[in-house]
Every structure is written in C-alpha cells, then in structure tokens.
Amino acid sequence: MKTQIKLAAACAALAITPVLANHTLDHCGKSAMADGMRARVNTINGQMDRIEWTADRTKQRELMNLHMKHMQEGLRELRKRDMPAACRIELMSSMMESMVRHQQVAQEDGR
Numbered sequence: 722m723k724t725q726i727k728l729a730a731a732c733a734a735l736a737i738t739p740v741l742a743n744h745t746l747d748h749c750g751k752s753a754m755a756d757g758m759r760a761r762v763n764t765i766n767g768q769m770d771r772i773e774w775t776a777d778r779t780k781q782r783e784l785m786n787l788h789m790k791h792m793q794e795g796l797r798e799l800r801k802r803d804m805p806a807a808c809r810i811e812l813m814s815s816m817m818e819s820m821v822r823h824q825q826v827a828q829e830d831g832r
C-alpha cells in the first residue's frame with residue numbers, strides 16, 4: 722500500500738513539474754543577489770529530491786537535518802536582501818513547496 726501511495730505521489734509530482742517550474746528569472750532579473758538566492762533554492766530542492774529517494778532511514782534523517790538548516794539559512798537571507806516583491810514571492814513559494822515535501826517525509830517516518 723505504501724508503495725502505491727509513493728508511486729501515485731511521484732506521478733502527481735512529475736505531472737505538475739512544468740507548473741511549478743522556476744520562474745524566478747521572470748521576476749528577479751539578473752543580479753548577483755537574485756542569482757545567489759536562486760542557487761540556494763536549487764540546492765534546497767536538490768536536497769529534498771535526494772531525501773525522497775533515499776531508502777536508508779538514518780541517511781534520510783541526516784539529509785533532513787541538513788535540509789532544515791539550509792531552509793533556515795535561506796529564509797534568513799531572504800529577509801536580509803532587498804528584492805522586488807514578485808521575486809520574493811517566487812522564492813518563498815519554491816521554499817514553501819520544499820517545506821511541504823519535508824513535512825510529508827517526516828510524517829512518513831513517524832516523527
């Protein structure tokens with residue numbers, strides 16, 4: 722049953738990937754500040770992908786702790802930087818999606 726749920730979630734995630742594509746270039750433009758935040762968000766999303774595909778629970782917990790640390794740092798940096806509202810919303814949306822995925826894995830683990 723769990724395998725079917727995971728498979729269904731993976732299919733749904735792949736189906737909506739174009740909808741959730743990174744549109745920060747449209748709103749953030751080209752600047753060192755925006756590029757830095759985009760790199761942070763991409764790192765956070767990459768970590769979450771690795772967490773979801775890791776079968777070893779101990780390794781998964783380690784990755785989740787690192788992911789949470791990067792999320793906190795990213796949010797702290799986002800507050801510090803003076804960015805256009807549309808750019809800030811796009812970055813926050815990407816980070817929120819990653820946080821939801823983090824919580825789903827944590828609940829599966831029974832934390």
